[in-house]
Amino acid sequence: MLTGNRLVFRRRGDRVRPVLLDPAHEAVRAAAEALLALFNAHQGRPRGELEEALKAVSPPGLNPKQVSGLAKLLMDQSEFDIAGQGDPRRLRAELFDRAAQCWREQGSDGLDQWRDDILRAVAGDHGLQAESVERAMFGDLRDNQVLLETPRQNPQQLIFRYNVAQAQGLLLTAERLDIRAPWPEPLRLRSLLRYLKFFGLLFQASGGSHGEDLHVRVDGPLSVLESSTRYGLQLASFLPALLLWPPPWQAEADLRPRRGGKMAHLVLEPHRLLQSHYPDRGGWVPDAVARFVEGFNKQKTDWRAAAADLVFTLPGNRCLVPDFTLTCAQGGRTVHLEHVNYPSDSAVRRKLDLVADLPHHEYWIACRALPSLGADLVDSSRLFTYRRNLVPGQVRERLESGKG
DSSP states (O other): OOGGGGEEEEEEEEEEEEEEOOOSHHHHHHHHHHHHHHHHHTTTTHHHHHHHHTTTTTOSSOOOHHHHHHHHHHHHHEEESSSSSSOHHHHHHHHHHHHHHHHHTTTTTTTTHHHHHHHHHHHHTTOOOOHHHHHHHTSSSGGGOOEEEEHHHHHHHHHHHHHHHHHHEEEEEEEEEEEEEEEHHHHHHHHHHHHHHTTTEEEEEOOGGGGOEEEEEEEEEGOOOHHHHHHHHHHHHHHHHHTTSSSOOOEEEEOOTTTSSSEEEEOOOTTTOOOOOOOOOOOOOOHHHHHHHHHHTTSSSSSEEEEEEOOEETTTTTEOSEEEEEETTEEEEOEEEEEEEOOOHHHHHHHHHHHHOOTTEEEEEEOOOOOOHHHHHOOOEEEEEEEESSSSHHHHHHHHHHTO
16 A cells, blocks of 8 residues: 555545546556566566666656555565575675684785685585675665565556555545445345454444445544554555445545644545455455364364354344354354454443343453453453453353353
8 A cells, every 4th residue: 555655635625535547548557567567677686776777767647656656566566585595694794704804814915815715615615606695695685685576467457556555545544434335235244344354443333224224434543542553554455345345335534644634534436446456255254263263163172163154233223243153062052252353442342232232142252351441341241351362262261161
């Protein structure tokens, strides 16, 4: 995604919108083609050379911010590694130690000769050629890292990726994100909510009864006390998942596009120039959920875990979305478990208030233990807290203890 001076947007009153590039425009497409060709031509060469070459790129029809943004995306998707063979730090230490000894013994007499001798000696110790040692000696410096692999995308894909990155950059400073759409089919709804939970976002979903539209309110980074920068990145990373949603839909956010600047209002809707680069995986199950289920079911217990496929609609058009369904083979007891990745006292209280309106189901909230959580919350039978990670064994022990 793009940030700071690489964001290109227009503001009219309190409304803000990103400036999107159109791959159908010849100048835009030519600029993307030129940048891709430049990266491909520098494969196997140092990062520093590539960055110098990029400074000379000035295609007609695009301003420097747009060119810089396209190049930044390609840089982020490229793979760089240490030049040459061997460990640069270890090679430097050995070379400098031997050079210091030669300098003490010989001074500058025969400098070129004993320099070459040292390179050959160290190379021999490591089974390398002297030329490889010389290349690797400072290979860990950023400018000397070699471009190993460039992004596998065409100009249109790069341009669409740029457009999404512009919108993502604006969302980094959002107070909240409100999503509205006609109530979807269950598979689509579950997919969207799973993405929200995969990125650890705090949200409330409502609607569905009497033909009401879906409304999902997502807390923004400005409302999160801990790890607000990381949370903002997670919110921005969710946007490509939203773009997979079939139209019509609308997303609105109040945000601050410039640090210290005035608040602005962003409205996003389906647009031909905003295309997601995420695969549309339908009933996708996040890796973290799949790993927990696999780990839980490896244990010797009467309980079995599965990725939840339910959405509980509550009075007042509110929703609860569990991550796991835990079922006991003896007696058929079922517990629905929802994991809150970024807990706060208020967020957990909101969840437990919703759980109180679900009297005929056993529903637990799981979150990391924090000093900010009130004592009354910690004592709740519907709350499961842990120190670092949600561990299957601890959940099993709680289930088998009969608590809850």
